[in-house]
Amino acid sequence: MSFTAVFFFVAIVGLTLVITWWASKRTSSASDFYTAGGGLTGWQNGMAIAGDYLSAASFLGIAGSIALFGFDGFFFSIGYLVAYLVVLYIVAEPLRNLGRFTLADMITARFDKAKVRGTAALSTITIVLFYMIAQLVGAGALIQLLLGIEYWMAVLLVGVMMTIYVLFGGMTATSWVQIIKAALLMLGTVIISFLVLAKFDFSIAQMFTQMTTETEHGAAYLNPGLRYTDGIDTISMLMALVLGTAGLPHILMRFFTVKDAQTARSSVIWATWIVGLFYVLTIFLGFGAAAFVGADKIIEANPAGNMAAPLLAQALGGDILFSFVCAVAFATILAVVAGLVLSGASALSHDIYGQIIKKGKVTEKEAVKAARIGSIIISVVSILLALGAQTLNVAFLVSLAFCIAASANLPVIIYTIYWKRFNTSGAVTAMLTGLISALILVAVSPNVWNPVEGKAIFVGEPLIMLTNPALISVPLGFLGGFIGTLISKERNDLKYREVEVKAQTGISVQDISH
């Protein structure tokens, strides 16, 4: 490990710790802890959403995937971006208008039942843990590679850092870690893309032409079909991406950190531009890596292609750019896992402990204490699981998290806001059907079963061929909610009127002038 690398890592760790120290002095209430007091501006929250969202899988995974598979690698970029429209058009504003800290807050705006809250918390914690294990295992492997330390040390390093941010600085510190990370990530990506484009004489047409001969795939490199050969599976995966984002707990939580629907809107616009520009640039990262590093060297460093972007940085900018990009990747992981800890802790401490066990009768001091204890529990559990999951191929955990979010959370969000007849029984069955069907379908999928030893967790024939079951489990989630609603006689039109008025107009007690 070089001096430059150490310098960049120490700078990032130092900077984030200073922010945490500063934020800790501003974190005294539960609202400060979970939502930074609702005081973020549009661009700040937009940057933070981007920072929360552009995970190592986006930065390292997509660049590697494009480098190795051409257009098929770019599919993810498209799905992740268009997903923002679902968030903006369907979810963001009603959520902001109805919620306080969590998804469960929003659903219980209509159904005041511990069962609903408990089920929502369960699906949130499941998604958070799956997503987190994937992030931490990826982080462990990456930092092991970059710093040359043992896997368990790498996981502990990331785990301890994320716990510190959340524990002391709450959402304020977490948001600023995400903002800084988003800025660094964009800077790094723009620099590398510029250098790549320069190598192609600043001509995109020339770049594409040259790419038809740079890889072993020839002209097929520029067309789909190199990686995803099963059409139905590709459709299912893209469906999970576009619908899952709107149900991801850590993304939903980011809409409580702004003061009103207007700011929520402006933050999604910011996020859409930043995330969109980033995903456009993944083409340059991927093509550049394929042309100037080469598939053999990329696979040699990491079979999944995760080292493509850092190796490209090294090829174009030497040790300094390599060290910088590695440090950015590290910051990326820190920002994402900190956001995940917070959303898991909010479900555990606010929903399960505060609202269900204590029935909302907690003082401000107790609520903050519970939030901190919840963060520690989520951190410790995920670190332990990540330490045990080292040898697991975890790529599917991310797609599973998206699939559960799309199948369990999205139907209940949509029904809560738009369907008058929806009731408690429907809310619980929607979430449980989506959650359980996604889990079972993945458990019998090719991710878990493969006839060839070492290709999956177990040896054997998978029962379904879909690697991502969204195509089946999302309709099941909607159907479950529909049937669950109809088998119960309960309906409360009056309560729906209130939810409808609040969601549509954002009206609150403060808006009434007298």
Added chain:
Amino acid sequence: MGNNQKPIIDYERIASQQSFRQLAKKKNSFLWSVTAIFLVLYMLLPILTSFTEILHQKAIGDITWVWLYSAGLFVMTWGLAHFYVARANKYDAEAKAIIAEYEGGRKL
């Protein structure tokens, strides 16, 4: 009102205002029709790439149609994001008018 008590909002009453029903209807049909359009355009991409070769043909130099379609989806996302905000700002003004109408009605 002379006291400091928080007013209780009569949601039923707002919900039954003609102006509110109109806004809710307009807003929902706008949101869902645009959502349907962009989801169809988005899902069309994997359908076309998986079951046809239409997008495999060269469009500009060696750049194939699949890249142009994808670029179109990017432009669509940015465009529709701004379109949403422009519409939502208009709806905000209407929502304000609805609340004012409700308050005015309450005073009577």
